[in-house]
Amino acid sequence: MATPLERGAKRQDEAILLGTGGGPRPKKVNMSSAQVIIVNDLLYVVDCGDGVARQLVIAGVSLQKLRHVFVTHHHSDHNADYGNLLLFGWIDGLKPIVDAYGPPPLVRMTELIAEMNAVDIATRIADEGRPPFTGLVVPHELTAGGVVRQQAGVKVTAALVDHPPIRPAFAYRFDTPGRSIVISGDTAPSESLVTLAKGADVLVHEVLYLPGVDRLVGNEPHATRLRDHLVASHTPSAEVGRIAAAADVKTLVLSHFVPGDDRSITDEMWTVGVRAQFKGEVVVGRDLMVL
Ligand SMILES: [Zn+2]
Numbered sequence: 333m334a335t336p337l338e339r340g341a342k343r344q345d346e347a348i349l350l351g352t353g354g355g356p357r358p359k360k361v362n363m364s365s366a367q368v369i370i371v372n373d374l375l376y377v378v379d380c381g382d383g384v385a386r387q388l389v390i391a392g393v394s395l396q397k398l399r400h401v402f403v404t405h406h407h408s409d410h411n412a413d414y415g416n417l418l419l420f421g422w423i424d425g426l427k428p429i430v431d432a433y434g435p436p437p438l439v440r441m442t443e444l445i446a447e448m449n450a451v452d453i454a455t456r457i458a459d460e461g462r463p464p465f466t467g468l469v470v471p472h473e474l475t476a477g478g479v480v481r482q483q484a485g486v487k488v489t490a491a492l493v494d495h496p497p498i499r500p501a502f503a504y505r506f507d508t509p510g511r512s513i514v515i516s517g518d519t520a521p522s523e524s525l526v527t528l529a530k531g532a533d534v535l536v537h538e539v540l541y542l543p544g545v546d547r548l549v550g551n552e553p554h555a556t557r558l559r560d561h562l563v564a565s566h567t568p569s570a571e572v573g574r575i576a577a578a579a580d581v582k583t584l585v586l587s588h589f590v591p592g593d594d595r596s597i598t599d600e601m602w603t604v605g606v607r608a609q610f611k612g613e614v615v616v617g618r619d620l621m622v623l
């Protein structure tokens with residue numbers, strides 16, 4: 333693992349965890365879910381949680397190099413800044429086109445970015461001479477798994493995962509010239525993810541720490557319902573280990589931590605259940621960590 337490169341440096345093949353917190357609330361410790369994979373200096377952003385554009389800038393990554401966005405599913409901790417990433421990218425000089433992939437209604441959501449920001453866009457075009465926003469982004473709606481993109485030596489494969497009640501929800505695998513990286517998105521234990529991640533170099537998987545969840549929901553007015561949702565739609569740490577072992581990945585990176593804002597949960601607590609099942613390398617993800 334390394335620190336982010338300085339802005340402007342040429343980036344050949346790296347992945348950066350931009351936000352590792354799970355759940356929709358803005359958090360003190362971690363930003364919401366987002367990752368970027370950089371191949372030949374072009375960006376493949378996976379998920380657009382709160383602050384994704386700012387995290388890219390802090391990581392020294394130019395928004396102008398954004399070419400692909402992949403949304404795993406439409407929970408707000410994964411898509412709230414989808415529009416903002418594209419709008420700020422446009423302001424930063426992003427060139428057409430950006431291909432965006434994700435579940436419906438991605439096409440309508442993309443149209444609404446321009447509609448919602450019509451005053452700002454029109455003003456900047458007239459006042460600052462900026463190019464049109466129209467045509468900058470081409471959205472592609474996904475309803476089934478399979479190869480979604482294969483270009484410039486990078487193959488991107490999606491798999492449907494189990495994240496009730498949101499359907500569809502996807503995990504994505506990136507086979508680059510250098511290695512293979514899988515991003516689980518949000519998922520309960522899913523055999524489809526095991527298949528997708530088979531033999532991958534890196535699996536970034538969401539994780540739930542059950543004792544922490546009990547503390548988290550203890551203060552909520554709808555504690556039982558919230559706990560039931562979390563357990564039904566996410567993956568407890570021991571199960572993450574089982575999945576990484578079944579997929580036979582080299583390195584498992586924990587991310588999308590639930591609870592996402594509890595400093596009392598140590599790395600040891602996150603990994604003890606994982607290591608009981610998985611004997612490969614285990615990394616506890618952090619915002620801005622370079623993989
Ligand atoms: Zn989430």
Ligand SMILES: [Zn+2]
Pocket residue numbers: 405407495498518
């Ligand atoms: Zn979710």
